[in-house]
Amino acid sequence: MRFPSFPTIIRTFSLYNLTRIHNLPAAYRAIPAPFTRNTTVFRSMPTIPFLGSLFGSQQKDMTDYPVKKSDDEWQAVLSKEQFRVIREKGTEAPYTGEYDKHMPSEGTYTCAACQAPLYRATHKFKSGCGWPAYFDSIPGAVIRHTDSTLGMERTEITCSKCGGHLGHVFKGEGFPTPTDERHCVNSVSLNFSKEDKEA
Known part of the structure; x- marks a missing residue:
């Protein structure tokens, strides 16, 4: 065997x-x-920091984002948990996020750091993975990067305005959605507005 x-x-x-x-x-x-x-x-599961160091780490994001702040400036406007996830690329515990089971019929999910519109309520679907799941994003709202932590290659997604870590995107899992993609996003990276906002 x-x-x-x-x-x-x-x-x-x-x-x-x-x-x-x-x-x-x-x-x-x-x-x-x-x-x-x-x-x-689930390929989206969070990494364990000390184990992740054994198998490589995320490449440094060299993208030039429109919204720039120092760590001190981000810490002044984000909670401790938001800073850990959004700026230090952490992961919230599954099934604990505010938006995991949040299923509105309309509205917009925005970046918790810079308020940029990211996802429509109509993009959200029930995946059962423990984090909010979206089959698509607002055009141009997220940027994809290669994440090689824990000995496997995943696709990290960040806010295109501030570079804040959102989560990861996975394709080909067989969900009955228009794109067969699952944007697995941390609730703490998001805010929700009942209005339909444009990017």
Whole structure:
């Protein structure tokens, strides 16, 4: 029996007890409970800082964003948790965010740091991943970057106005949406307005 690679095992352990496992190869079923009980492998799951350092780190974002502030200036306008997620590329715990189950019929989700419009309420869908999920963004509102943390390659998304970390985007997961994409976004990176705002 071929056993999974070390980075794959670490990634699986980091997803413990978040959702349910499905369609895993036989090698994973050999991992004893409680590591496999009530777990699903989502590529969006947060990284563990000290483990992430073993397998690489996110490349520094060299994009020239219109809104520029120093760390001190951001800390003055963001909460401690917002700063950790938006400016330090952290991840909020799944199923805890304000907008995870928030399903309005109209309105706009904006960047919590600079108030730039990012997503329409009509872009949001129920994915069950534990974070707000959107199948598309307002055109030009987000920028995609390669994130190579924890031994796997993901696509990070940031606000195009201030560079604030939003989350990650995944494609080809089979959700019945127009784009077959899932923008997995931290609630703490967002605000919501009942108005339809333009980018």
